Amino acid sequence: MxxxxxxxxxxxxxxxxxxxxxxxxxxxxxxxxxxxxxxxxxxxxxxxxxxxxxxxxxxxxxxxxxxxxxxxxxxxxxxxxxxxxxxxxxxxxxxxxxxxxxxxxxxxxxxxxxxxxxxxxxxxxxxxAGEIRSAYVMTEPQVASSDATNLELTILPDGDDYVINGRKWWISGAMNPNCKIWIVMGKTLLDNPRHQQHSQILVEPGTPGITIVRNQTVFGSHNSPGGECELRFENVRVPKENLILGEGRGFEIAQGRLGPGRIHHCMRSIGQAQRALEIMSRRVENRVAFGKKISDQSSIRQDVAKSFCEIEMARLLTLKAADAMDRHGNKGAKDLIAAIKVIAPQMAQTVCDRAIQAHGGMGVSDDTPIASFFTLNRFLRIADGPDEVHMSQLGKLKIQEYNALPVR
CATH class of the missing domain: 1.10.540.10 (Acyl-CoA dehydrogenase/oxidase, N-terminal domain)
Structure with a gap:
């Protein structure tokens, strides 16, 4: 190794x-x-x-x-x-x-x-080439979209087109002026089994029938220029050649897409935690309270030590998951991907919380990037599947795996 x-x-x-x-x-x-x-x-x-x-x-x-x-x-x-x-x-x-x-x-x-x-x-x-941006249009306001089989937007054939009707929200990047294409997921084969009903299709933002209902703020921020927004599709006609892979293949596409995206978030979360720890360490070494440097306080040293340990553990799990993806494919590494998706954002949020506390009032300001790291990682505990879904699936998988082993 x-x-x-x-x-x-x-x-x-x-x-x-x-x-x-x-x-x-x-x-x-x-x-x-x-x-x-x-x-x-x-x-x-x-x-x-x-x-x-x-x-x-x-x-x-x-x-x-x-x-x-x-x-x-x-x-x-x-x-x-x-x-x-x-x-x-x-x-x-x-x-x-x-x-x-x-x-x-x-x-x-x-x-x-x-x-x-x-x-x-x-x-x-x-x-x-980096000439345009894109958006992935999946989550819906009227259903619990952590269970993607709930998605209700329809993508139905009509002559040479598909006609799209429904609502979406929390669509990241759709408001960026350079966003020129969306991948939209919805139901096409309504009578099929639940995981074979959905399709994914390419839609240009300016297509008639699309309404940007509102920008949705995250912890008070517009997240300009991309933002998150709510969309309404009313009889939006898209050429049939814009369908990706085929009708009813939406879940197959989604699973191929989400594995790498989840671990990429975790990689970046570790970078944010590491930088927060470095900023915290410099701050406490250069501030004096009650006659001695803050870095001499035992509680501060413990926070730094615990943060280092937690970052290292998450980093190693991330690298193990990435290596498993290379060796066994995304499906073969799904347990490790789920594990790090739960661990990394929570770890980064915890490290940033300690760094905020060590900074006092400055910690909750925008004078350092730590507060924005904190809110970003709190958001990531919901994005690409909430912690609870990953833990439920991971727990189910491991129970089955361990029950298949010989009793020792």
Missing amino acids: QFDHSPKTQDLINRLEAFFDKHVYPTEQDHYDWNHNPANLWKRWPGIDKIKEHAKAEGLWNLFLPHEYGEFSPGLTNLEYAPLAEIMGRVPHSSEFFNCSAPDTGNMEVLAKFGSPAQQERWLKPLL
Whole structure:
């Protein structure tokens, strides 16, 4: 068992860290100020395209796409990508600089794996080039969407088109002015078994019959320029050639998409926890209370020590899950993916909570990124399936597995 990164991975780590020092950390405050200025709502930060061009020129582009996707991939394994995603997680918006941000990553994998040649030419290539953004339209307001068989939006055939009717919400990225394509999931084969009813289809945002009902704030933030929003589809007509893979194949596509997306979130969560710990450690070493440095307080030292231990445990589980995906496929690694999806966001939230407490009033402000890390990871405990669903499925799987073993 090898715990050191390969020379190839270490080289990419070094190059990515140098890129952050040159292009990402120096612009972090400017990016934040732009996106939190009400005058710039739903506008892209002006500096983004220049940094993306630098990333392309330095070969730090589309690093997320696994090696099995051939010509579309830079050739990295999930294990090789993990430390790179962790670095990107330290500044959450930075993933877009390298064309490695959700929901585009999952949508590109869907199109690379399941898309027709025409769909790949029209939508995958500009996504891979970072020329456009995309959204994944799944969750609905009127049903518990953690059970995706509940989804009620319909995608029904009519002549040369499919007609879409229904409501969606919490659609990340749909309000971005550069978002040009959505992948929409809904029911097509209404009389089929529950897991064979749904399909996924490509829909352009400007198609007649689509209404953006509202922007949905998250912990008081619009999350501009992408945001989250509620959508209404009323007799939206889409050409049949926009259907992905085939009628009733929606769950097959969703399972292929969500595994990598879940672990990518975890990789980035570890980066946020690590940075919060570093910021906390510097803060307590440079503040004095009651006649001695805060870092001399036993409770503070324990918080730092516990945070280090928890980050290391989550990091190792993430790497194990990534390695299992490379060796056995996403389905073969589903237990480890579920486990880290439960562990990593909660760990990051806990570490950030300690860092907030160590900062006092400054901790709940936007003077450091820690408060935003805290809320982001609280959100991630719901996104891509809530903790309870992952734990229920993981528990069921392990009970079956252990009962199949010989009694010893």
